[in-house]
Amino acid sequence: MNDSPGSPLIDVVATYMPRLSEFSFEPGLVAAVDQHAAAVCDALLPAQRGPEVRTVRREDLADYVLGFTDWLTEVDWTEPVGHDFATLRLTAVCWLIREHDLLDA
Known part of the structure; x- marks a missing residue:
């Protein structure tokens, strides 16, 4: 990944990308991650851009992740066994x- 050092995407990918392999074992996980991915896209892509323009930019996603992980730190979140809102959201980011x-962008 060609992100600058310290990019929040690097840590998220390292930690949560392996969870995508769970899709084949947990069909409900696919639906949950899809819903979270749609919510992230809605947050990143304002409606005024139009539905045909749904390109997620790395910089925007990195900013989103930074804000989300800062919030998790503020609320003293710890990763649970299994899936909660935060793990689903970070898996959706991956x-x-x-x-x-x-x-490689």
Whole structure:
């Protein structure tokens, strides 16, 4: 990944990308991650851009992740066994990184 050192995407990918392999074992996980990915896209891509323009930019996603992980730190979140809102959201970020080919962008 050609992100600058300290990019929040590097840590998210290292920690949560392996969870995508759980899709084949947990069909409900696919739906949950898809819903979270849609919510992230809605947050990143304002409606005025139009539905045909749904390109997720690495810089925007990095800013989103930074804000989200800062919030997790503020609320003293710890990663649980299994899936909660935060793990689903961060797994969805990894799915978006993969689907929009942002690993090598």
